[in-house]
Amino acid sequence: MARSKQVNATGFKAWIKRLRRGNRQRFNRLLTRLFGTAEPRRRALAADTRRILVVRLNKRLGNILFLTPMLRSLAASLPAATIDVVIQDPRQKPLLEGLPGIGQVWVQEKSIRASLRLLRRLRAIRYDLAIDPSGNSTSNRLALAFARAKQRMGFAARDQWLALTHAAPRPVSRHQAIQGVELLTTSVDDFHWTTFESLAVFPGEASHAAAQRHWQAAFTAPVRANTPIVGFFTRATGRKQLDHAWWQAFVELFQQRLPNARLLQVRAPDQPEPIAADIASVAIAELDVLAALLSRLDGFVAADSGPMHLAAAAGVPVVGLFKATAPASYAPLGPGCTALEASELAAERVLAAVAERACNTETRVA
Structure with missing residues (x-):
């Protein structure tokens, strides 16, 4: 009897989780139809694109290292630009600070007060371009929405409720690191990118x-x-x-x-x-x-x-x-x-x- 109750409880929790996920997807798709970016949108970058923000709110080391080909491609292709990055784990900060073109590596702290303080700083900078390199992070999208950037770049999708100026189609490559590079090359028109496809860090x-x-x-x-x-x-x-x-x-x-x-x-x-x-x-x-x-x-x-x-x-x-x-x-x-x-x-x-x-x-x- 006890085992049966445990199985029923587990099944109920799984059903609730699926229900919430389904409701969230339906809500996101509604927002996308009203405000978002469901279809790819390829445009030229503004000529004065100098301050760039990349948001990757994830603590996994591999996911942060997967940013490095895209960050190096940005630095090599836009040498006059300064690239800031927002991450969650302070231990990873020195790995990104050694990359060319990197300005400030912001770390989102756990407290709500600290997060709001960081958002105010990002809004005050008024970035020329903000990038979400992940196609499925609500946290990334919220940060881009509040950053008040002149241009926004990300992946177009049925649930992409954020209004993007530069929207890439579904990536061709399955590798998570190469998808960030594809985001650049497939969302920007009339531009030649110098791209990298290997991970890289440069310790001091x-x-x-x-x-x-x-x-x-x-x-x-x-x-x-x-x-x-x-x-x-x-x-x-x-x-x-x-x-x-x-x-x-x-x-x-x-x-x-x-x-x-x-x-x-x-x-x-x-x-x-x-x-x-x-x-x-x-x-x-x-x-x-x-x-x-x-x-x-x-x-x-x-x-x-x-x-x-x-x-x-x-x-x-x-x-x-x-x-x-x-x-x-x-x-x-x-x-x-x-x-x-x-x-x-x-x-x-x-x-x-x-x-x-x-x-x-x-x-x-x-």
């Missing part, structure tokens, strides 16, 4: 100095010159994560097949112990410092996760392991990066990909 000197200290602490014994060093990260959220036994098998196989290479485990700050006592490891909370340390590696292995994308943005050849998500949408983007999924996730196959990219050698695949 202080970040590299801190990374050097972590590096020396991890490798207490000197590392011989020309020794390939491969990093790996064992964490991921939900079904994306590979289990402890898989990582143990990978580490053992790596040490057997690539004895002249070294491993470095990148641990989450709340992950106190490395997977094996005889390998180097680091745990770094500051994302800019972590990016600087990752840039020293010859290769990196991880499931679909924030550190996987951060390593790709740092210029490291990454082998991304996709157990539950689609590489077409979330593959690591950078030189030498690759994505493996399904049957390719055997430790032998992963090691072969690592050896090819990080160690310039081949290993036997069973």
